[in-house]
Amino acid sequence: MNKEKEKKLLGEDRREWILNYLKNSSGPVTGTALAEKSNVSRQVIVGDITLLKARNEPIIATSQGYLYMRIGNQGLAERIIACRHDRSQAEQELNIIVDHGVTVKDVTVEHPVYGDLTASIMVSNRKDVQAFLKSIRKTNASLLLELTSGLHLHTLTAPDEQMILNAEKALHEAGILAEEN
Known part of the structure; x- marks a missing residue:
């Protein structure tokens, strides 16, 4: 032995x-x-x-x-964006973001009783997205967006701000970025 x-x-x-x-x-x-x-x-x-x-x-x-998690963002651009969609568009949303070289750090929803609920996602590529969604399906877990009629926030990071802006534009074109009223 x-x-x-x-x-x-x-x-x-x-x-x-x-x-x-x-x-x-x-x-x-x-x-x-x-x-x-x-x-x-x-x-x-x-x-x-x-x-x-x-x-x-x-x-x-x-x-x-x-x-x-290392302290600081190591020179990365970081931005919080608001999205609104249903469960069926979760994969599309995450793929749009990672396809622009952007990492999705987390998701946050505002719960009427608990306040802000934040969960780490940490997906940076399509393989990560597939593993995340497979875990959701395997455990039959709800997505946090299901608690808030699809409205949620993501913290995004990327090597530069323009990458995040490009991802936001693509999310807007897909009808996923939450519009300000």
Whole structure:
């Protein structure tokens, strides 16, 4: 047997390892992958992530896994846009945005009881969009836009502002960008 495989990381050592692993990862890492690498259950990882977040570590859970958010936007342009559409246009909306080289960081809706509800999306390309939508379908989850008759906000980032403006124009042409009244 592989002695490395048998070694179980414990408590604070494991949390420090998780933090370093996420900081050094170029993309999201699933709880299952972290559990396998540290030889603990996925539920233990979920608890560790919760404890790390309680220490104000900027870890977010995305549909593709956990992501360590670096401070600042590293020279990226960022903008919040308002969209309105139904569930059937979610894929079209996300594909329009990522096809312009823009990342969709999150979605926010204003709930009448809970106030602003924000969920991380972190999709940057069509493969990410497909994985996100597959996860929605697999879990039979609702999209947040279904709570607000389709009205929602997205935080977008891109290497330059013009890319976001081009994506906005394409969303407007598709009838997805929410119009100001």
